[in-house]
Amino acid sequence: MTNSYVSSKGVSRKGGTFARRNLIIAAPLLPLLAYLTFFFFWPMFAVVVDSLKNNDHQWSLINFTTIAQKPYSTAFKNSILLGALSALFASIPGALFAYIIEVRGSEKLKGFINSLSGVLANTGGVPLAFMFIATFGAQGSAIKILKSLGIDLYSGGFTLFSFTGIVFVYLYFQIPLMVIIFSPALHSIRNEWRDAAKNLGATPRKFWTTIGVPLLFPSFAASFLLLFASGFAAYATARAMTVGNIALVPLVIGTLVDGNVQVNQANVGKSLAVGMVLISALAMIPYLIIQRRARRWQQ
Amino acid sequence: MAAMKKRIDLALFTALGLAGIFILLPFGSSAEFSFREYSTDGKLLHSFAPYRWIIEQPEFLSHLLLSFKLAFIAVLFTAILVVPSVAWLHLKAQSFRPIVEIVTLLPLVIPVVALSIGVQAAFPDWLQSTEYELPLMYVVLSLPFTFRILDNGLQAIPLKTISEASRGLGANWPKTIFYVIAPVMRTAVAGAFFLTFALSLGEFTLTSLLHWDTFPTWVTSVSQQNIIGAIALSVFSLAVAFLILLLVGLFSSRSKKRTEVAE
Numbered sequence: 434m435t436n437s438y439v440s441s442k443g444v445s446r447k448g449g450t451f452a453r454r455n456l457i458i459a460a461p462l463l464p465l466l467a468y469l470t471f472f473f474f475w476p477m478f479a480v481v482v483d484s485l486k487n488n489d490h491q492w493s494l495i496n497f498t499t500i501a502q503k504p505y506s507t508a509f510k511n512s513i514l515l516g517a518l519s520a521l522f523a524s525i526p527g528a529l530f531a532y533i534i535e536v537r538g539s540e541k542l543k544g545f546i547n548s549l550s551g552v553l554a555n556t557g558g559v560p561l562a563f564m565f566i567a568t569f570g571a572q573g574s575a576i577k578i579l580k581s582l583g584i585d586l587y588s589g590g591f592t593l594f595s596f597t598g599i600v601f602v603y604l605y606f607q608i609p610l611m612v613i614i615f616s617p618a619l620h621s622i623r624n625e626w627r628d629a630a631k632n633l634g635a636t637p638r639k640f641w642t643t644i645g646v647p648l649l650f651p652s653f654a655a656s657f658l659l660l661f662a663s664g665f666a667a668y669a670t671a672r673a674m675t676v677g678n679i680a681l682v683p684l685v686i687g688t689l690v691d692g693n694v695q696v697n698q699a700n701v702g703k704s705l706a707v708g709m710v711l712i713s714a715l716a717m718i719p720y721l722i723i724q725r726r727a728r729r730w731q732q
Numbered sequence: 733m734a735a736m737k738k739r740i741d742l743a744l745f746t747a748l749g750l751a752g753i754f755i756l757l758p759f760g761s762s763a764e765f766s767f768r769e770y771s772t773d774g775k776l777l778h779s780f781a782p783y784r785w786i787i788e789q790p791e792f793l794s795h796l797l798l799s800f801k802l803a804f805i806a807v808l809f810t811a812i813l814v815v816p817s818v819a820w821l822h823l824k825a826q827s828f829r830p831i832v833e834i835v836t837l838l839p840l841v842i843p844v845v846a847l848s849i850g851v852q853a854a855f856p857d858w859l860q861s862t863e864y865e866l867p868l869m870y871v872v873l874s875l876p877f878t879f880r881i882l883d884n885g886l887q888a889i890p891l892k893t894i895s896e897a898s899r900g901l902g903a904n905w906p907k908t909i910f911y912v913i914a915p916v917m918r919t920a921v922a923g924a925f926f927l928t929f930a931l932s933l934g935e936f937t938l939t940s941l942l943h944w945d946t947f948p949t950w951v952t953s954v955s956q957q958n959i960i961g962a963i964a965l966s967v968f969s970l971a972v973a974f975l976i977l978l979l980v981g982l983f984s985s986r987s988k989k990r991t992e993v994a995e
Contacts, residue, residue: 458825462832465817473839473872476850483853533747552977553755558936559948560966560973563955564758567765567963574761605758666843669936673952683845683937690849690941703853706846717841 477710484703496704499697505705508680511596513712515681516665519603524657527611534612535619547616553609562673565602569593596679599671603664610663611656618652618727655723662716666709682709759970766964782964789961791950798863799947803932805867810878810928813871815921818882819913822891836879839872847872848941863944870932877931878924881980885920923980930976934969 487493499505534546568575569586570593576586592598622645630640668683675684682705689702769781786792821832839847851869852860859865891913898908936948945953951969955962 455827459828461820462817462825462828465813466835468813469835469872469875472868473842473847476847476854477842478850479854480846480850530747530751533743537741537744548978548982549755551980552974555930555934555973555977558934559951560934560970563951563959563963563966564762564970566959567966568758568761572765574764575757605754608754662841666845668843668845669940669948672936672940673955683843686845686849687941690852691943702849706843706849709843709846710841713843713846714841721837721841 480703480706480710483700484707486700488697488699496698496700497708499701500704500708504680505682505685505701508682508685508705509708509712511680512665512682515596515600515603516661516663516716518600519607519664520657520660522600523604523607523611523660524615524653527608528615528653528656530608531612531616531619535616543616546612550609550612554606554613558669559673561602561605562670565593565605566674569598569601594675594678599674599679602670602674603667607660607664611660614656614659615652618649618656621727622648651723652727655720655727658716658720658723662713662720665716666713762963762967765960766967768960782958782960783968785958785961786964786968789954795945795947795950799933802863802867802870802946803929805864806870806874806932807925807928809867809871810874810924811921814875814878814924815882815917818879818886819891819917821883822886822889823895823913824892832879833883836875838876840876844873844937845941848938851938851942860942865942866935866939866944866946867932869938870928870935873935873938874928874931877927881924881927882917882920885923886917889916891916926976926980930973930980933976934973 484496485492485494487495500509534543538546565573567573570576571587573593579586593602626644627640630644635643666683668687671679671681671684672687686702686705686709689696689705764778766782767778767780769777769779771777817832821829825832847869851865855865894912894916895908898912899905903911934948935946936952939946940949940952947969951962951965954965
């Protein structure tokens with residue numbers, strides 16, 4: 434539409450200059466857009482198209498009916514559970530910690546915690562897995578110390594290389610992530626509001642039930658959703674820790690890509706990827722919308 | 733009053749103490765583990781042997797150098813592609829901000845595993861047969877973060893006003909870019925560079941799913957023959973990652989301070 438305005442001379446001068454101005458303004462942004470189109474949108478488009486094709490390259494939903502059955506459905510169930518549990522166990526302590534720091538910490542401490550959380554939230558991946566093996570593996574230092582104190586976790590049925598173990602390891606980057614994304618919301622509960630409520634005769638409990646919690650709940654829910662998406666989609670840590678004994682969607686996609694297993698449908702991996710995108714989007718889009726709204730009153 | 737003050741401190745110190753254990757226990761344990769060596773009669777000793785073993789591996793240096801090279805290329809692309817775009821957004825294209833904001837956030841919504849499958853399905857063979865496809869993708873993966881760092885850094889700087897002032901005083905565009913725009917963007921740009929660099933160095937998911945071997949993927953393959961070696965390598969790479977990310981934090985807090993002064 435913009436192009437036709439520019440090229441056809443019969444258009445009113447006002448419309449023409451407006452469109453042309455817009456085009457000139459947008460032009461320097463085009464390289465980035467072109468780059469993203471090629472390196473991001475096109476691959477994602479290809480996944481969706483391929484996921485809808487059967488082995489004979491015809492349109493079909495067969496890949497999706499396949500992944501709705503075992504073992505793929507189990508992998509989805511496990512991954513969703515992993516995302517939800519790691520988000521649950523990280524969001525509550527993370528929020529409490531952020532609250533204590535926000536209310537009682539000095540400005541200097543807040544800055545330090547913020548930087549440190551940023552570092553820890555990015556400490557996912559392979560090194561994290563090995564760090565936990567060194568600590569809580571059968572030969573791990575913490576396990577050995579506990580053993581010398583008479584507590585043998587491994588004889589109690591604990592193992593790091595299990596579903597519970599993965600949830601446990603994920604908390605190491607999920608809790609700091611919670612601290613980072615939830616702190617701005619806490620920061621915006623203004624002291625004046627607390628004082629105003631107090632002056633009007635509200636008890637701390639009344640303040641929390643009628644002002645604090647309703648204000649913070651959207652941000653808490655949004656943070657929970659982001660944590661869910663992060664735990665649901667994580668690959669590297671789970672890959673380094675397990676040897677194919679736990680079915681998680683990212684790991685199943687990994688084995689399909691590596692060609693370790695034969696499947697009847699060539700495009701099953703792509704439909705799994707589409708499934709992942711849909712579930713992630715279901716969590717991330719509400720997160721982004723809530724964040725946007727919350728920012729309005731946080732400023 | 734004094735009693736209350738004491739209680740307040742108790743909550744804070746309990747929280748900080750728990751956080752300290754939470755953070756330091758795995759770090760301390762892996763540091764201890766990484767010095768383990770078993771003598772011939774099976775006794776546990778501690779020595780530098782695992783680290784000596786690492787250095788003796790020919791793959792160590794080659795993979796490390798490859799990862800550094802790829803991370804450097806990713807930074808280069810961020811510099812020529814992302815930095816000018818964000819600057820332009822602040823200078824003239826404010827009306828496009830909502831679109832750009834959403835588009836740059838999208839890589840955060842899409843799981844990297846899914847994107848990797850897409851890359852495999854879509855990219856032509858000539859691109860998939862070279863390891864340089866990796867840094868090109870690292871730019872995309874770090875875009876949500878780099879955009880935000882640059883955008884936040886520029887938010888409080890009246891880039892438009894000062895560049896107009898510079899032009900009004902007779903400076904031409906190149907002069908304005910080099911002497912006015914570049915210096916005020918310096919801290920934000922450094923933060924974005926460090927972040928891209930750190931993210932690229934540690935990237936595992938896309939790299940391994942596209943069957944390339946960089947430093948992080950090599951560490952996983954080492955673990956299959958020498959777990960102590962793999963843990964020593966993890967300690968080493970975490971130390972490097974920590975250093976780089978702390979620099980990011982430092983730069984972003986410095987730019988924040990600066991913007992506060994500007995206000």
